[in-house]
Amino acid sequence: MLQRKVDYRSGSDNVSKNNLEIPPDLTAPANTGVYTMPSRSVGNEAPVPVSKTASTTAEEPAATPAQVNAKARLVQAGGQRWLVVQGEPAKIWPEIREFWLDNGFLLSVDNPSIGVMETDWLENRANLPQDWVTKLLRKVADQFISTGELDKFRTRIEPGTTPGTTEIYVSHRGMTEVFADGSSEAKVGTPTGEAKTVWTPRPSDPELEAEMLSLMLQRLGMTEQQAQAVVNPTKQVKARATLVDNNTALNIDDAFDRAWRRVGLALDRVGYVVYDRDRSKGVYFVRRAEADIGEEKKTSFWSSFGFGDKDKPQQAKVMPEYEIHVAQQVSGSRLTVTGKDGVAADPEGQAKLLSALQGQLR
Numbered sequence: 001m002l003q004r005k006v007d008y009r010s011g012s013d014n015v016s017k018n019n020l021e022i023p024p025d026l027t028a029p030a031n032t033g034v035y036t037m038p039s040r041s042v043g044n045e046a047p048v049p050v051s052k053t054a055s056t057t058a059e060e061p062a063a064t065p066a067q068v069n070a071k072a073r074l075v076q077a078g079g080q081r082w083l084v085v086q087g088e089p090a091k092i093w094p095e096i097r098e099f100w101l102d103n104g105f106l107l108s109v110d111n112p113s114i115g116v117m118e119t120d121w122l123e124n125r126a127n128l129p130q131d132w133v134t135k136l137l138r139k140v141a142d143q144f145i146s147t148g149e150l151d152k153f154r155t156r157i158e159p160g161t162t163p164g165t166t167e168i169y170v171s172h173r174g175m176t177e178v179f180a181d182g183s184s185e186a187k188v189g190t191p192t193g194e195a196k197t198v199w200t201p202r203p204s205d206p207e208l209e210a211e212m213l214s215l216m217l218q219r220l221g222m223t224e225q226q227a228q229a230v231v232n233p234t235k236q237v238k239a240r241a242t243l244v245d246n247n248t249a250l251n252i253d254d255a256f257d258r259a260w261r262r263v264g265l266a267l268d269r270v271g272y273v274v275y276d277r278d279r280s281k282g283v284y285f286v287r288r289a290e291a292d293i294g295e296e297k298k299t300s301f302w303s304s305f306g307f308g309d310k311d312k313p314q315q316a317k318v319m320p321e322y323e324i325h326v327a328q329q330v331s332g333s334r335l336t337v338t339g340k341d342g343v344a345a346d347p348e349g350q351a352k353l354l355s356a357l358q359g360q361l362r
Helices: 065-069 089-102 132-144 206-219 224-231 256-269 347-361
Strands: 072-077 080-086 107-111 116-119 149-159 165-179 197-202 241-244 249-252 272-278 283-288 321-328 333-339
Touching: 072 206, 072 224, 080 206, 080 256, 089 107, 089 116, 089 149, 089 165, 089 206, 149 206, 149 256, 165 206, 165 256, 206 224, 241 347, 249 256, 249 347, 256 272, 256 283, 256 321, 256 333, 256 347, 321 347, 333 347
Parallel strands: none
Antiparallel strands: 072 080, 080 165, 107 116, 116 149, 149 165, 165 197, 241 249, 249 333, 272 283, 283 321, 321 333
């Protein structure tokens, strides 16, 4: 029996406490397989199920009949993947909301007007060791065993480029617990109760994003085998984003509409918060995401049991703000970075942001 790659439910006490319940009249129908294509047979061979979806590369080859009739499909551009689902966002929204709730998450952001859902932080219990000692401890004291990692997911749900479709983007953020001095192990001679720890960001995990997209496809009617076959294959494609003008701008090999959506997903992945946007002007207004997560102040081992000093108030950090400008060019799109209100951005911050975005868009 294969171990699941994700397991957030068993570490969550939110399954029955989430106050974002779906009203009865909006409850999404159970998985009835209506999104699964009928099977077909070739010659005397046994019937082979036809996948309801197809993975597409950035070049998007001509659609096959199976692709035309599919209710959900995965689209890939470079290293990014997202879902295109038949139906309007207002009808898809309750289904995706219920998907996160059923996986044990609370929703810290649930805003259909801007098309964004964001989960709370939760631990993936599938990452716990599978040795017999850990399994025994989990039976008697599961709440005291930790992976030292937390995850949260942001989902953007937008009208598709094709009328009557919805596009679903999932991005991951992660945190890892380390000792305050930055080491992964306590120094020799340090009393256990004084081993202070702090939560620090870790890189986004594309494999976790892919796993969540696979689970969403299963929610929409695919079998597990079909969903995995669609999500896992990746094709090597040419670079779709290159630095130009002495590394002060990015040329993106996509028309404005697609470049705009891909840049939004890339910003989520590289740890920037989009606090406003103006699509008519092609501008994202962003700030660097906070490094801490709610209670991620320095904590000691015993504070997790309710002992120790009370948290002292800390001065809020002022995070730098940027404007990300996306403009249509004769061939492709162009991305530039400025400071707030269009002033020149600090060179170091501009270079880091452009480099991070290129890594996601190429």
